[in-house]
Amino acid sequence: MSALFHALVIAAVVALVVVRQFTAQRIGDDKRWWVLPGILLIISARNDGALDPHHEALSALILGAGLVVGLVTGAGWGWTARLWPDPDGSVWTRGTKGTVLVWAGGLTIRAALAGAGVLLGIDQGAAALTMSLAAMLLARSGVLSLRARSLRAPHGGPAGAMPLQSAHAAWEGHA
Template identity: 30%
Template sequence: MNELLAAVLALAVLALAVYRQMRARPVNEGRAFTLPLVIIVIGVLQGHLIDQDHASLSVALLAAELLVGAALGIVRAYTMRIWRDARGTLWRKGTTWTIVAWIAAIAARFGFVAVGSAAGAALETGSILIFLGLSLVVQAAVVGYRARVMDSSPAVNV
């Protein structure tokens, strides 16, 4: 997959993720992992995740980027509103803070690219797919956890 196609795919996934998170949707843990896992696999299969000329720096930047992506997934999960309707179905919906957390994730990604570029290391688009996918997987897992906690104790308003 070429760089342009990977970048377009990442933007499309990001737009879809934000759009879906800002709409009220039932909490469904199983399906929430499908697209992010596919995105991670595409990012890994794209290869070239490490700049061989700056291997140590590339590995450090990739690791830091993935940690930040996971952390921002946790943050976004806690910005989501979760509630139970009259029939007992659990729902979730993003808030304004969810958008702010997405903006922080985008800024963080640009920050990693800027640091890598300033040091002469190239961050490939495969890493953005992995960053995005991992962030979405972590977010889905934490939203699922919050829903399970709410499900096990109906008096709790998460």
């Protein structure tokens, strides 16, 4: 796959993610939160440009650091997002000012890693950036899924809520 294709995929995913992070969105209770990051990882793994064949050790080090930055940024993004339960039992999320700071920090560190690669003469294609982006989205989705689960009651309603039948029985007991 061409570098242009990877650049377009990265730009499209980043644009989608940035727009969506500051609008309220419902967190689904399905188990498929890892699908988009998984697809990005598969796309980037199929490309040979993640490691420079002339500087394998250094490019692997920078790739590994980029993956760690992606995971930490994604986890920070997931922990700084605001979550709230809806009366129907669904959980919603939206980014906060803290999310902006996490993003800015992650992008700065990622840019520094790319700059270090350039200064060292390491040729890392778009695959390395795509892998880092996938790690970030994977960590963010995992943290949000974990946090959303703690807000949901076992029966699907909001946490701390009684099922309708139990609430009705409790009310009748007081009458």
